[in-house]
Amino acid sequence: MSSSLSASVPVDLRVEPVDDVLDEVERALQTQLDRGTLVRKRRSLGARTDRGTWVRVERRRFDKISSQGWNGTECAALLDGVAKPQWHRGAAWRQPGDAVMWRVDETDLLPSAPVGSSVLASEPALSDEWWQTFNRSLDALAEQHTRRVATPDTVMIAQSGVADAIHRFLPDGGDATVKRWLPAHADLNWANMTAPEFCLFDWEDWGLAPQGLDAASLWGNSLAVPALAERVRRERRYDLESRDGKLMTLFVCAKILAPDAHPEDPRLEPARLMAARVAEDLQRG
Structure with missing residues:
Protein backbone atom coordinates (compact mmCIF):
# COMPACT_ATOMS: atom_id res chain seq x y z
CA MET A 1 0.00 0.00 0.00
CA LEU A 109 -24.15 -1.71 -12.13
CA LEU A 110 -26.36 1.37 -12.02
CA PRO A 111 -29.40 1.16 -14.33
CA SER A 112 -28.81 4.69 -15.66
CA ALA A 113 -26.28 7.49 -15.36
CA PRO A 114 -26.20 9.81 -12.32
CA VAL A 115 -28.56 12.77 -12.70
CA GLY A 116 -25.61 15.16 -12.50
CA SER A 117 -23.23 16.74 -10.02
CA SER A 118 -24.27 16.96 -6.37
CA VAL A 119 -25.47 20.56 -6.83
CA LEU A 120 -27.25 21.21 -10.11
CA ALA A 121 -27.01 24.39 -12.16
CA SER A 122 -29.75 23.49 -14.65
CA GLU A 123 -33.02 21.60 -14.43
CA PRO A 124 -32.81 17.88 -15.29
CA ALA A 125 -35.42 16.13 -17.42
CA LEU A 126 -37.16 13.90 -14.86
CA SER A 127 -40.38 12.07 -15.63
CA ASP A 128 -43.39 11.79 -13.37
CA GLU A 129 -42.53 8.09 -13.06
CA TRP A 130 -39.06 9.08 -11.78
CA TRP A 131 -40.58 11.26 -9.07
CA GLN A 132 -43.04 8.51 -8.12
CA THR A 133 -40.24 5.98 -7.63
CA PHE A 134 -38.21 8.59 -5.77
CA ASN A 135 -41.09 9.19 -3.35
CA ARG A 136 -41.85 5.50 -2.91
CA SER A 137 -38.21 4.82 -2.09
CA LEU A 138 -37.89 7.61 0.48
CA ASP A 139 -41.21 6.63 2.06
CA ALA A 140 -40.13 2.98 2.24
CA LEU A 141 -36.78 3.95 3.73
CA ALA A 142 -38.45 5.92 6.52
CA GLU A 143 -40.44 2.81 7.51
CA GLN A 144 -37.38 0.58 8.02
CA HIS A 145 -35.98 -0.38 11.42
CA THR A 146 -32.30 0.13 12.25
CA ARG A 147 -29.97 0.99 15.10
CA ARG A 148 -27.54 2.68 12.77
CA VAL A 149 -27.13 6.44 13.17
CA ALA A 150 -26.58 8.51 10.04
CA THR A 151 -23.10 9.96 9.45
CA PRO A 152 -23.52 12.84 6.98
CA ASP A 153 -20.09 14.07 5.88
CA THR A 154 -18.69 11.11 7.93
CA VAL A 155 -19.83 12.75 11.21
CA MET A 156 -22.49 11.00 13.29
CA ILE A 157 -25.51 13.27 13.48
CA ALA A 158 -26.60 14.20 17.02
CA GLN A 159 -29.06 16.50 18.73
CA SER A 160 -26.25 18.71 20.01
CA GLY A 161 -24.81 19.25 16.54
CA VAL A 162 -28.22 20.07 15.09
CA ALA A 163 -28.88 22.64 17.83
CA ASP A 164 -25.45 24.24 17.43
CA ALA A 165 -25.96 24.62 13.69
CA ILE A 166 -29.42 26.19 13.76
CA HIS A 167 -29.36 28.39 16.86
CA ARG A 168 -27.82 31.15 14.74
CA PHE A 169 -31.29 31.43 13.17
CA LEU A 170 -33.09 31.24 16.53
CA PRO A 171 -31.43 34.04 18.53
CA ASP A 172 -34.14 34.00 21.19
CA GLY A 173 -33.23 30.46 22.21
CA GLY A 174 -36.00 28.66 20.33
CA ASP A 175 -36.46 24.95 20.91
CA ALA A 176 -34.26 22.98 18.50
CA THR A 177 -35.10 19.55 19.91
CA VAL A 178 -35.71 16.88 17.26
CA LYS A 179 -38.84 14.80 17.91
CA ARG A 180 -38.70 12.09 15.23
CA TRP A 181 -35.62 10.15 14.16
CA LEU A 182 -36.16 8.05 11.03
CA PRO A 183 -33.91 6.09 8.66
CA ALA A 184 -32.34 8.39 6.07
CA HIS A 185 -29.84 8.07 3.23
CA ALA A 186 -27.94 11.04 4.74
CA ASP A 187 -26.15 12.00 1.52
CA LEU A 188 -29.07 12.72 -0.79
CA ASN A 189 -27.86 14.77 -3.71
CA TRP A 190 -28.15 14.68 -7.49
CA ALA A 191 -24.88 12.78 -7.94
CA ASN A 192 -26.22 9.83 -5.91
CA MET A 193 -29.38 9.25 -7.95
CA THR A 194 -29.78 8.01 -11.52
CA ALA A 195 -32.09 8.96 -14.40
CA PRO A 196 -34.06 8.23 -16.52
CA GLU A 197 -34.49 5.17 -14.29
CA PHE A 198 -34.44 6.12 -10.62
CA CYS A 199 -31.90 4.41 -8.39
CA LEU A 200 -30.37 5.65 -5.14
CA PHE A 201 -26.78 4.64 -4.41
CA ASP A 202 -23.78 5.36 -2.13
CA TRP A 203 -25.29 4.09 1.12
CA GLU A 204 -22.22 4.26 3.36
CA ASP A 205 -23.62 6.99 5.64
CA TRP A 206 -27.28 5.95 6.03
CA GLY A 207 -28.99 5.54 9.39
CA LEU A 208 -31.32 7.27 11.83
CA ALA A 209 -31.59 11.03 11.35
CA PRO A 210 -34.12 13.78 12.06
CA GLN A 211 -37.22 13.56 9.87
CA GLY A 212 -36.68 15.67 6.76
CA LEU A 213 -32.89 15.51 6.54
CA ASP A 214 -32.91 13.89 3.10
CA ALA A 215 -35.61 16.16 1.72
CA ALA A 216 -33.93 19.29 3.06
CA SER A 217 -30.52 18.18 1.73
CA LEU A 218 -31.87 17.63 -1.79
CA TRP A 219 -33.74 20.92 -1.64
CA GLY A 220 -30.51 22.69 -0.66
CA ASN A 221 -28.67 21.08 -3.56
CA SER A 222 -31.39 22.35 -5.92
CA LEU A 223 -31.47 26.02 -4.91
CA ALA A 224 -29.53 27.20 -7.96
CA VAL A 225 -32.55 26.04 -10.01
CA PRO A 226 -35.62 27.60 -8.32
CA ALA A 227 -38.17 25.48 -10.17
CA LEU A 228 -36.35 22.30 -9.17
CA ALA A 229 -36.04 23.38 -5.53
CA GLU A 230 -39.77 24.10 -5.49
CA ARG A 231 -40.49 20.67 -7.04
CA VAL A 232 -38.48 18.98 -4.30
CA ARG A 233 -40.38 20.91 -1.63
CA ARG A 234 -43.70 19.99 -3.25
CA GLU A 235 -42.84 16.30 -3.59
CA ARG A 236 -41.54 16.02 0.01
CA ARG A 237 -43.86 18.52 1.66
CA TYR A 238 -44.95 15.99 4.30
CA ASP A 239 -41.39 15.91 5.60
CA LEU A 240 -40.45 19.52 5.05
CA GLU A 241 -43.61 21.00 6.55
CA SER A 242 -43.20 18.97 9.74
CA ARG A 243 -41.55 20.65 12.71
CA ASP A 244 -38.47 18.45 12.38
CA GLY A 245 -38.42 19.14 8.65
CA LYS A 246 -38.27 22.86 9.39
CA LEU A 247 -35.35 22.23 11.75
CA MET A 248 -33.59 20.27 9.01
CA THR A 249 -34.22 23.08 6.55
CA LEU A 250 -32.39 25.42 8.94
CA PHE A 251 -29.66 22.78 9.39
CA VAL A 252 -29.07 22.68 5.63
CA CYS A 253 -29.24 26.47 5.34
CA ALA A 254 -26.56 26.72 8.03
CA LYS A 255 -24.24 24.58 5.89
CA ILE A 256 -24.92 26.63 2.76
CA LEU A 257 -24.42 29.90 4.65
CA ALA A 258 -21.20 28.79 6.34
CA PRO A 259 -18.49 31.42 6.89
CA ASP A 260 -16.37 29.92 4.11
CA ALA A 261 -19.22 29.92 1.56
CA HIS A 262 -18.27 31.18 -1.89
CA PRO A 263 -19.73 34.71 -2.25
CA GLU A 264 -21.05 33.91 -5.74
CA ASP A 265 -22.84 30.70 -4.76
CA PRO A 266 -26.33 31.16 -6.26
CA ARG A 267 -27.84 29.26 -3.32
CA LEU A 268 -26.92 31.91 -0.74
CA GLU A 269 -29.79 34.33 -1.18
CA PRO A 270 -32.60 31.74 -1.42
CA ALA A 271 -31.12 29.99 1.63
CA ARG A 272 -31.13 33.26 3.60
CA LEU A 273 -34.73 33.96 2.64
CA MET A 274 -35.91 30.45 3.52
CA ALA A 275 -33.99 30.42 6.82
CA ALA A 276 -35.64 33.68 7.86
CA ARG A 277 -39.09 32.39 6.92
CA VAL A 278 -38.69 29.03 8.64
CA ALA A 279 -37.20 30.58 11.78
CA GLU A 280 -40.18 32.90 12.01
CA ASP A 281 -42.56 29.95 11.61
CA LEU A 282 -40.82 28.01 14.37
CA GLN A 283 -40.78 30.95 16.77
CA ARG A 284 -44.48 31.58 16.16
CA GLY A 285 -45.35 27.91 16.61
Whole structure:
Protein backbone atom coordinates (compact mmCIF):
# COMPACT_ATOMS: atom_id res chain seq x y z
CA MET A 1 0.00 0.00 0.00
CA SER A 2 1.30 3.44 -0.87
CA SER A 3 3.04 4.99 2.11
CA SER A 4 2.04 8.46 0.90
CA LEU A 5 -1.58 7.88 1.92
CA SER A 6 -1.09 8.79 5.57
CA ALA A 7 -3.83 9.54 8.08
CA SER A 8 -1.85 12.52 9.32
CA VAL A 9 -2.18 14.59 6.13
CA PRO A 10 -5.17 15.42 3.91
CA VAL A 11 -5.57 12.92 1.07
CA ASP A 12 -7.32 13.43 -2.26
CA LEU A 13 -7.74 10.19 -4.20
CA ARG A 14 -8.26 12.17 -7.39
CA VAL A 15 -4.53 12.85 -7.50
CA GLU A 16 -2.88 10.20 -5.31
CA PRO A 17 -1.40 7.01 -6.84
CA VAL A 18 -3.94 4.22 -6.25
CA ASP A 19 -2.62 1.22 -8.20
CA ASP A 20 -1.73 -0.62 -4.96
CA VAL A 21 -5.26 -0.09 -3.67
CA LEU A 22 -6.81 -1.41 -6.87
CA ASP A 23 -4.51 -4.43 -6.76
CA GLU A 24 -5.74 -5.17 -3.23
CA VAL A 25 -9.36 -4.91 -4.37
CA GLU A 26 -8.74 -7.42 -7.13
CA ARG A 27 -7.12 -9.86 -4.70
CA ALA A 28 -9.85 -9.44 -2.07
CA LEU A 29 -12.78 -9.91 -4.45
CA GLN A 30 -11.12 -12.30 -6.90
CA THR A 31 -11.96 -10.16 -9.89
CA GLN A 32 -10.29 -7.96 -12.47
CA LEU A 33 -11.10 -4.26 -12.66
CA ASP A 34 -11.58 -2.39 -15.91
CA ARG A 35 -9.25 0.47 -15.04
CA GLY A 36 -10.44 2.40 -18.05
CA THR A 37 -13.73 2.90 -16.20
CA LEU A 38 -12.06 4.19 -13.02
CA VAL A 39 -13.89 7.06 -11.31
CA ARG A 40 -11.80 9.00 -8.82
CA LYS A 41 -13.32 11.20 -6.12
CA ARG A 42 -11.75 12.89 -3.13
CA ARG A 43 -12.14 9.95 -0.75
CA SER A 44 -13.52 7.15 -2.93
CA LEU A 45 -12.84 5.21 -6.11
CA GLY A 46 -15.14 3.26 -8.40
CA ALA A 47 -14.65 0.88 -11.32
CA ARG A 48 -16.36 -1.85 -13.34
CA THR A 49 -15.35 -5.48 -12.82
CA ASP A 50 -14.87 -8.29 -15.31
CA ARG A 51 -18.10 -9.92 -14.05
CA GLY A 52 -20.29 -6.97 -14.97
CA THR A 53 -20.56 -5.42 -11.53
CA TRP A 54 -19.32 -2.22 -9.91
CA VAL A 55 -16.99 -1.71 -6.97
CA ARG A 56 -16.79 1.32 -4.75
CA VAL A 57 -13.65 1.75 -2.64
CA GLU A 58 -13.41 4.23 0.21
CA ARG A 59 -10.59 5.38 2.44
CA ARG A 60 -11.47 6.46 5.98
CA ARG A 61 -9.40 7.42 9.01
CA PHE A 62 -9.95 5.56 12.28
CA ASP A 63 -11.39 8.69 13.90
CA LYS A 64 -14.09 8.75 11.20
CA ILE A 65 -15.21 5.17 11.90
CA SER A 66 -17.77 5.05 14.70
CA SER A 67 -18.52 2.25 17.13
CA GLN A 68 -21.39 1.10 14.88
CA GLY A 69 -18.88 0.02 12.26
CA TRP A 70 -18.37 1.00 8.68
CA ASN A 71 -20.56 -1.21 6.54
CA GLY A 72 -23.44 1.02 5.52
CA THR A 73 -23.67 -0.30 1.96
CA GLU A 74 -23.74 -3.88 3.21
CA CYS A 75 -26.43 -3.08 5.80
CA ALA A 76 -28.50 -1.29 3.15
CA ALA A 77 -28.86 -4.62 1.34
CA LEU A 78 -31.61 -5.45 3.85
CA LEU A 79 -33.76 -2.42 3.00
CA ASP A 80 -37.11 -3.27 1.38
CA GLY A 81 -38.93 -1.18 -1.18
CA VAL A 82 -36.01 1.13 -1.97
CA ALA A 83 -34.70 1.36 -5.54
CA LYS A 84 -30.96 0.72 -5.14
CA PRO A 85 -28.21 -1.45 -6.61
CA GLN A 86 -28.10 -5.01 -5.28
CA TRP A 87 -25.13 -5.61 -2.97
CA HIS A 88 -23.01 -8.73 -3.58
CA ARG A 89 -19.97 -8.71 -1.32
CA GLY A 90 -17.48 -6.50 0.47
CA ALA A 91 -14.09 -6.46 2.17
CA ALA A 92 -12.13 -4.17 4.47
CA TRP A 93 -8.47 -3.91 5.40
CA ARG A 94 -6.16 -1.70 7.38
CA GLN A 95 -3.50 0.36 5.68
CA PRO A 96 -0.21 -1.04 7.03
CA GLY A 97 1.47 1.22 9.54
CA ASP A 98 -1.26 3.85 9.61
CA ALA A 99 -4.59 4.60 11.31
CA VAL A 100 -6.49 4.25 8.05
CA MET A 101 -9.02 1.69 6.81
CA TRP A 102 -10.05 0.83 3.27
CA ARG A 103 -13.39 -0.73 2.34
CA VAL A 104 -14.69 -2.07 -0.97
CA ASP A 105 -18.28 -2.97 -1.80
CA GLU A 106 -19.36 -4.77 -4.96
CA THR A 107 -22.85 -4.07 -6.31
CA ASP A 108 -24.87 -4.30 -9.49
CA LEU A 109 -24.15 -1.71 -12.13
CA LEU A 110 -26.36 1.37 -12.02
CA PRO A 111 -29.40 1.16 -14.33
CA SER A 112 -28.81 4.69 -15.66
CA ALA A 113 -26.28 7.49 -15.36
CA PRO A 114 -26.20 9.81 -12.32
CA VAL A 115 -28.56 12.77 -12.70
CA GLY A 116 -25.61 15.16 -12.50
CA SER A 117 -23.23 16.74 -10.02
CA SER A 118 -24.27 16.96 -6.37
CA VAL A 119 -25.47 20.56 -6.83
CA LEU A 120 -27.25 21.21 -10.11
CA ALA A 121 -27.01 24.39 -12.16
CA SER A 122 -29.75 23.49 -14.65
CA GLU A 123 -33.02 21.60 -14.43
CA PRO A 124 -32.81 17.88 -15.29
CA ALA A 125 -35.42 16.13 -17.42
CA LEU A 126 -37.16 13.90 -14.86
CA SER A 127 -40.38 12.07 -15.63
CA ASP A 128 -43.39 11.79 -13.37
CA GLU A 129 -42.53 8.09 -13.06
CA TRP A 130 -39.06 9.08 -11.78
CA TRP A 131 -40.58 11.26 -9.07
CA GLN A 132 -43.04 8.51 -8.12
CA THR A 133 -40.24 5.98 -7.63
CA PHE A 134 -38.21 8.59 -5.77
CA ASN A 135 -41.09 9.19 -3.35
CA ARG A 136 -41.85 5.50 -2.91
CA SER A 137 -38.21 4.82 -2.09
CA LEU A 138 -37.89 7.61 0.48
CA ASP A 139 -41.21 6.63 2.06
CA ALA A 140 -40.13 2.98 2.24
CA LEU A 141 -36.78 3.95 3.73
CA ALA A 142 -38.45 5.92 6.52
CA GLU A 143 -40.44 2.81 7.51
CA GLN A 144 -37.38 0.58 8.02
CA HIS A 145 -35.98 -0.38 11.42
CA THR A 146 -32.30 0.13 12.25
CA ARG A 147 -29.97 0.99 15.10
CA ARG A 148 -27.54 2.68 12.77
CA VAL A 149 -27.13 6.44 13.17
CA ALA A 150 -26.58 8.51 10.04
CA THR A 151 -23.10 9.96 9.45
CA PRO A 152 -23.52 12.84 6.98
CA ASP A 153 -20.09 14.07 5.88
CA THR A 154 -18.69 11.11 7.93
CA VAL A 155 -19.83 12.75 11.21
CA MET A 156 -22.49 11.00 13.29
CA ILE A 157 -25.51 13.27 13.48
CA ALA A 158 -26.60 14.20 17.02
CA GLN A 159 -29.06 16.50 18.73
CA SER A 160 -26.25 18.71 20.01
CA GLY A 161 -24.81 19.25 16.54
CA VAL A 162 -28.22 20.07 15.09
CA ALA A 163 -28.88 22.64 17.83
CA ASP A 164 -25.45 24.24 17.43
CA ALA A 165 -25.96 24.62 13.69
CA ILE A 166 -29.42 26.19 13.76
CA HIS A 167 -29.36 28.39 16.86
CA ARG A 168 -27.82 31.15 14.74
CA PHE A 169 -31.29 31.43 13.17
CA LEU A 170 -33.09 31.24 16.53
CA PRO A 171 -31.43 34.04 18.53
CA ASP A 172 -34.14 34.00 21.19
CA GLY A 173 -33.23 30.46 22.21
CA GLY A 174 -36.00 28.66 20.33
CA ASP A 175 -36.46 24.95 20.91
CA ALA A 176 -34.26 22.98 18.50
CA THR A 177 -35.10 19.55 19.91
CA VAL A 178 -35.71 16.88 17.26
CA LYS A 179 -38.84 14.80 17.91
CA ARG A 180 -38.70 12.09 15.23
CA TRP A 181 -35.62 10.15 14.16
CA LEU A 182 -36.16 8.05 11.03
CA PRO A 183 -33.91 6.09 8.66
CA ALA A 184 -32.34 8.39 6.07
CA HIS A 185 -29.84 8.07 3.23
CA ALA A 186 -27.94 11.04 4.74
CA ASP A 187 -26.15 12.00 1.52
CA LEU A 188 -29.07 12.72 -0.79
CA ASN A 189 -27.86 14.77 -3.71
CA TRP A 190 -28.15 14.68 -7.49
CA ALA A 191 -24.88 12.78 -7.94
CA ASN A 192 -26.22 9.83 -5.91
CA MET A 193 -29.38 9.25 -7.95
CA THR A 194 -29.78 8.01 -11.52
CA ALA A 195 -32.09 8.96 -14.40
CA PRO A 196 -34.06 8.23 -16.52
CA GLU A 197 -34.49 5.17 -14.29
CA PHE A 198 -34.44 6.12 -10.62
CA CYS A 199 -31.90 4.41 -8.39
CA LEU A 200 -30.37 5.65 -5.14
CA PHE A 201 -26.78 4.64 -4.41
CA ASP A 202 -23.78 5.36 -2.13
CA TRP A 203 -25.29 4.09 1.12
CA GLU A 204 -22.22 4.26 3.36
CA ASP A 205 -23.62 6.99 5.64
CA TRP A 206 -27.28 5.95 6.03
CA GLY A 207 -28.99 5.54 9.39
CA LEU A 208 -31.32 7.27 11.83
CA ALA A 209 -31.59 11.03 11.35
CA PRO A 210 -34.12 13.78 12.06
CA GLN A 211 -37.22 13.56 9.87
CA GLY A 212 -36.68 15.67 6.76
CA LEU A 213 -32.89 15.51 6.54
CA ASP A 214 -32.91 13.89 3.10
CA ALA A 215 -35.61 16.16 1.72
CA ALA A 216 -33.93 19.29 3.06
CA SER A 217 -30.52 18.18 1.73
CA LEU A 218 -31.87 17.63 -1.79
CA TRP A 219 -33.74 20.92 -1.64
CA GLY A 220 -30.51 22.69 -0.66
CA ASN A 221 -28.67 21.08 -3.56
CA SER A 222 -31.39 22.35 -5.92
CA LEU A 223 -31.47 26.02 -4.91
CA ALA A 224 -29.53 27.20 -7.96
CA VAL A 225 -32.55 26.04 -10.01
CA PRO A 226 -35.62 27.60 -8.32
CA ALA A 227 -38.17 25.48 -10.17
CA LEU A 228 -36.35 22.30 -9.17
CA ALA A 229 -36.04 23.38 -5.53
CA GLU A 230 -39.77 24.10 -5.49
CA ARG A 231 -40.49 20.67 -7.04
CA VAL A 232 -38.48 18.98 -4.30
CA ARG A 233 -40.38 20.91 -1.63
CA ARG A 234 -43.70 19.99 -3.25
CA GLU A 235 -42.84 16.30 -3.59
CA ARG A 236 -41.54 16.02 0.01
CA ARG A 237 -43.86 18.52 1.66
CA TYR A 238 -44.95 15.99 4.30
CA ASP A 239 -41.39 15.91 5.60
CA LEU A 240 -40.45 19.52 5.05
CA GLU A 241 -43.61 21.00 6.55
CA SER A 242 -43.20 18.97 9.74
CA ARG A 243 -41.55 20.65 12.71
CA ASP A 244 -38.47 18.45 12.38
CA GLY A 245 -38.42 19.14 8.65
CA LYS A 246 -38.27 22.86 9.39
CA LEU A 247 -35.35 22.23 11.75
CA MET A 248 -33.59 20.27 9.01
CA THR A 249 -34.22 23.08 6.55
CA LEU A 250 -32.39 25.42 8.94
CA PHE A 251 -29.66 22.78 9.39
CA VAL A 252 -29.07 22.68 5.63
CA CYS A 253 -29.24 26.47 5.34
CA ALA A 254 -26.56 26.72 8.03
CA LYS A 255 -24.24 24.58 5.89
CA ILE A 256 -24.92 26.63 2.76
CA LEU A 257 -24.42 29.90 4.65
CA ALA A 258 -21.20 28.79 6.34
CA PRO A 259 -18.49 31.42 6.89
CA ASP A 260 -16.37 29.92 4.11
CA ALA A 261 -19.22 29.92 1.56
CA HIS A 262 -18.27 31.18 -1.89
CA PRO A 263 -19.73 34.71 -2.25
CA GLU A 264 -21.05 33.91 -5.74
CA ASP A 265 -22.84 30.70 -4.76
CA PRO A 266 -26.33 31.16 -6.26
CA ARG A 267 -27.84 29.26 -3.32
CA LEU A 268 -26.92 31.91 -0.74
CA GLU A 269 -29.79 34.33 -1.18
CA PRO A 270 -32.60 31.74 -1.42
CA ALA A 271 -31.12 29.99 1.63
CA ARG A 272 -31.13 33.26 3.60
CA LEU A 273 -34.73 33.96 2.64
CA MET A 274 -35.91 30.45 3.52
CA ALA A 275 -33.99 30.42 6.82
CA ALA A 276 -35.64 33.68 7.86
CA ARG A 277 -39.09 32.39 6.92
CA VAL A 278 -38.69 29.03 8.64
CA ALA A 279 -37.20 30.58 11.78
CA GLU A 280 -40.18 32.90 12.01
CA ASP A 281 -42.56 29.95 11.61
CA LEU A 282 -40.82 28.01 14.37
CA GLN A 283 -40.78 30.95 16.77
CA ARG A 284 -44.48 31.58 16.16
CA GLY A 285 -45.35 27.91 16.61
